[in-house]
Every structure is written in structure tokens, then in C-alpha cells.
Amino acid sequence: MSERDETLEGWEPEVGPDLPLARVIDLAFDYRGNTTVIKTDGSEVHGYIFNRNAGAPEPFIQMFDAAGAGPFRIPYAQIRTVRFTGKDTAAGNSYAAWLRRKEKEQAEPKAHDSEAR
Amino acid sequence: MSVPASQMWTVATYVLRQKLRGRPRYPLVLMLEPLFRCNLACSGCGKIQYPAQILKKHLTVEQCLKAVDECGAPMVSIPGGEPLMYPDIGRLVEALVARGKYVYLCTNAILLREKLEAGLFRPSKYLSFSVHMDGPREEHDAAVCRDGVYDQAVEGIREALRRGFRVTTNTTLFEGANPLRVREFFDAMMDLGVEGMMLSPGYSYSKAPDQVHFLRKSRTHELFSTMLSNPARRWKFNQSPLFLRFLMGEHDYECTPWGNPTYNIFGWQRPCYLLQEGYAETFQELLETTRWEEYGKKSGNEKCRDCMVHCGFEATAVNETFGSWRGFRETVAVTVTGKL
Numbered sequence: 058m059s060e061r062d063e064t065l066e067g068w069e070p071e072v073g074p075d076l077p078l079a080r081v082i083d084l085a086f087d088y089r090g091n092t093t094v095i096k097t098d099g100s101e102v103h104g105y106i107f108n109r110n111a112g113a114p115e116p117f118i119q120m121f122d123a124a125g126a127g128p129f130r131i132p133y134a135q136i137r138t139v140r141f142t143g144k145d146t147a148a149g150n151s152y153a154a155w156l157r158r159k160e161k162e163q164a165e166p167k168a169h170d171s172e173a174r
Numbered sequence: 175m176s177v178p179a180s181q182m183w184t185v186a187t188y189v190l191r192q193k194l195r196g197r198p199r200y201p202l203v204l205m206l207e208p209l210f211r212c213n214l215a216c217s218g219c220g221k222i223q224y225p226a227q228i229l230k231k232h233l234t235v236e237q238c239l240k241a242v243d244e245c246g247a248p249m250v251s252i253p254g255g256e257p258l259m260y261p262d263i264g265r266l267v268e269a270l271v272a273r274g275k276y277v278y279l280c281t282n283a284i285l286l287r288e289k290l291e292a293g294l295f296r297p298s299k300y301l302s303f304s305v306h307m308d309g310p311r312e313e314h315d316a317a318v319c320r321d322g323v324y325d326q327a328v329e330g331i332r333e334a335l336r337r338g339f340r341v342t343t344n345t346t347l348f349e350g351a352n353p354l355r356v357r358e359f360f361d362a363m364m365d366l367g368v369e370g371m372m373l374s375p376g377y378s379y380s381k382a383p384d385q386v387h388f389l390r391k392s393r394t395h396e397l398f399s400t401m402l403s404n405p406a407r408r409w410k411f412n413q414s415p416l417f418l419r420f421l422m423g424e425h426d427y428e429c430t431p432w433g434n435p436t437y438n439i440f441g442w443q444r445p446c447y448l449l450q451e452g453y454a455e456t457f458q459e460l461l462e463t464t465r466w467e468e469y470g471k472k473s474g475n476e477k478c479r480d481c482m483v484h485c486g487f488e489a490t491a492v493n494e495t496f497g498s499w500r501g502f503r504e505t506v507a508v509t510v511t512g513k514l
Contacts, residue, residue, distance in 0.1 A: 086452075089223040089224060089225075090225055091225045091227075104227070105224065105225050105227065105228050107228075107440045107453065108440060108441070108452050108453045109452065110452060119440075119453070121227060121228060121231070122227075123225075123227055124227060125227035125228070125230060125231055128440075143225055144225070146223045146224060146225055147223040
């Protein structure tokens with residue numbers, strides 16, 4: 058039974074030679090939670106990145122902000138880094154967890170019965 | 175097979191028109207996702223893992239219809255999320271039916287009875303409720319991670335049938351599925367009176383919480399050939415017989431990812447319903463700028479290696495039926511004899 062226990066939640070990557078911006082953006086695009094895009098002018102946009110196109114003439118990301126407004130398009134050239142600030146909505150939500158809950162539920166009446174006896 | 179003659183005729187003439195026009199890539203079924211919100215959180219589903227502001231969003235009916243017109247596919251499947259939670263589902267379905275589109279409203283049926291009683295839908299040859307049923311009661315409730323859903327779905331199916339609606343079932347099978355139990359399930363669905371059943375092996379979404387129960391290719395062949403060889407005469411399947419034979423290992427098809435294009439609040443999804451590698455703003459852009467050669471078995475893309483899901487291969491099977499005499503003869507033979 059596999060449990061999703063690896064998450065990027067809370068990660069604040071520093072972009073550099075070993076970690077290019079395009080890689081951070083790819084990870085942010087794949088992340089099922091909100092992120093904070095730190096722009097080169099110091100401003101921040103908090104929300105969900107749903108698209109990125111590194112192959113476009115001017116590479117860009119698209120996102121909805123935390124209030125659901127958008128989509129906003131931000132060129133890679135205006136992004137310094139992306140922080141994984143939102144909850145990873147895929148984490149801790151596994152089939153294994155459901156099975157454990159179900160087993161616990163099934164075990165509870167039995168425990169209750171044995172106590173009654 | 176149980177696809178109604180009028181629907182078969184519509185699809186056949188559509189495919190032949192595309193071939194006469196020399197279109198190398200054409201859509202067969204639009205997967206229209208008006209929302210991602212759902213009242214279940216199934217372990218095999220990677221569609222609903224989004225932050226709250228995304229789950230609250232939905233397409234407008236006008237956006238949906240624009241996508242339908244842009245795409246031009248003769249069939250529209252409405253998955254999601256749970257489409258019965260879409261506030262304008264009645265108006266959307268009515269508009270699609272008025273356009274002569276064959277609509278498969280893919281629902282877990284938890285809300286079906288309530289929506290039918292509210293008079294949201296009218297029976298039509300164009301509208302089918304495609305109810306999610308992943309096997310017998312125990313297996314289905316395990317797949318959707320909630321007890322009691324199978325019984326709710328059965329109740330919804332009964333109500334829809336009583337009111338004269340077309341009802342089909344869609345069943346995704348995972349590792350560990352018991353062929354004998356599934357055969358009993360087919361009997362149960364036929365006893366209920368559904369028009370036909372749709373089957374598919376599950377796909378290993380990278381975002382799906384359950385990663386260990388997805389079928390690999392050889393297991394898919396084994397499971398489906400055990401399950402479908404010597405089929406009961408009464409079983410009706412609402413899908414291409416060649417696709418079912420492909421699942422049984424009788425054919426080796428290549429994926430047609432543009433056959434079931436997907437549109438949702440993010441745009442046109444690249445490259446297919448299952449993989450989510452980016453979005454295009456228009457259907458034309460999707461067709462023209464997606465690097466199709468990077469997907470499918472021949473590409474060597476490991477994400478495609480074990481995929482045998484209907485949204486990639488049913489369009490291939492339909493194309494085979496209308497693109498070759500061999501495919502056409504085989505389809506007719508299976509349809510007439512009922513033997514897979």
C-alpha cells in the first residue's frame with residue numbers, strides 16, 4: 058500500500074545554477090496546492106498555477122489567484138522564484154488512509170461488544 | 175452491443191465525413207468538465223485534488239457551448255467533478271440536446287433521484303446518464319471510499335429508468351478485480367435494465383492517491399479476456415466491440431489522444447483526458463501545437479506505456495471500424511453474434 062508522504066509543501070526554493078527557474082516552475086505546475094510567485098520586482102502573487110509553457114516564444118505561466126480571480130499570465134522573465142506556500146491537497150488523502158479508517162471503524166463495534174461482555 | 179442505431183449512424187457518417195475531408199486528426203467525444211467539485215473523493219481519481227478556490231469555480235453554459243461548437247465532436251461526455259453539482263446542468267444538457275449532440279452525463283448518481291424529481295431533465299434519445307459503478311456493492315463502495323454509494327446509485331438508476339431515461343453504466347477496473355464477481359455484476363446491471371455497460375481499465379494518475387491498484391497491460395489482457403470470453407448473450411456494452419477485443423489482447427492499437435479532447439476551467443487539456451501537461455486556449459491551438467509524437471506507446475513515453483483507457487483507444491477502435499473492411503466486418507460480426 059503506498060502512502061503519499063512526500064510533499065513539497067513549505068518548500069522555498071532558491072533558484073540558481075543547480076536549480077533553474079524552469080525546473081521550479083515545472084514542480085509548481087505539478088503541485089496540487091497554492092503557491093506564491095515571487096516576481097523580479099519584489100511583488101508576490103498567491104494562487105494556483107495551472108499552466109506553464111516553456112516552449113512559447115515568451116515562456117509563461119498561467120494562474121488563478123487565491124480568491125479564484127484570473128487567469129493571469131506571467132512571463133518567466135518576470136519570475137524570481139515560486140514558494141510552495143499552500144497546503145498540498147493531494148497529501149495525506151490516500152487509499153491506504155481510507156482503508157485504515159475503515160478497518161478502525163469495523164474494529165470499533167467489536168471492541169465495544171467485547172467490553173459489554 | 176447496445177449503441178442505438180441513430181447514434182451509430184450519426185457517428186458513422188461523422189467519421190466518414192472526416193475521412194472524406196482528409197482530416198488526419200478529428201475528435202470523437204468531447205470530454206467537457208464544467209467543474210472539478212465532487213461529492214466523493216475516490217481513491218483512483220486524480221481530478222479533484224485542487225485548492226478550494228479552484229473547486230469553487232465552474233464554466234458558464236456559454237463557455238461550454240462555445241467549446242462544443244469549436245470542437246464539433248458528435249458526442250459530449252460530461253464528467254468532472256460531479257456534473258449533477260453543476261448549477262446549470264439542466265440548461266447545459268438541454269442546449270446540447272437541441273444541438274443534436276449525444277450526451278453522456280457521467281454521474282455517481284448520489285444526486286440523481288433528487289435532480290430527476292426536481293424536473294431538471296427530459297428523456298431524449300440524445301441523453302444518457304452514465305452511472306459510475308465500479309463493480310458489485312463491496313468493490314464499488316471500496317473504490318469510491320464510502321459505504322452505501324452503490325445502493326444510492328442503484329436507486330438513482332431505477333428512478334431514471336422508471337422515468338424513461340437512457341441509462342448506461344461506466345466501470346473502471348483495477349488490480350485485484352475478480353472476473354467472476356464482475357461477471358455477476360454484469361448480470362446485476364442487466365437485471366436492473368440499463369441500456370448498456372462501458373468498461374475501462376483504470377489509469378495510473380500521478381495525482382491519484384491509490385497508486386498500487388492500477389492495472390498493467392498484461393494483467394489487463396488477462397482480466398478482460400477471462401471476464402469477457404464466453405459473454406452472456408444478455409450483456410450489452412455501450413462501446414466499440416473492437417475496443418473490448420483490444421482490452422482482451424486481440425488487437426494492438428495505438429492511442430488516439432485527440433479523439434477525446436478535454437475542456438475545463440483551465441482550457442483545452444494537453445495531450446489527453448488523463449495526462450495534464452498544459453493547456454491550449456483554443457481547440458485549433460490544441461490540435462496544431464501539441465507534440466503528439468511524444469505520446470502513445472510508439473513514443474516510448476513511460477506515462478503511456480500501460481495505458482489502455484477508453485479515452486485513448488476507443489477512438490482508435492471506431493476509426494478501425496470505419497477505416498478498414500476488416501474492422502467493419504469484425505464489428506458487424508461481434509454486433510450480430512454477441513461473441514467477443
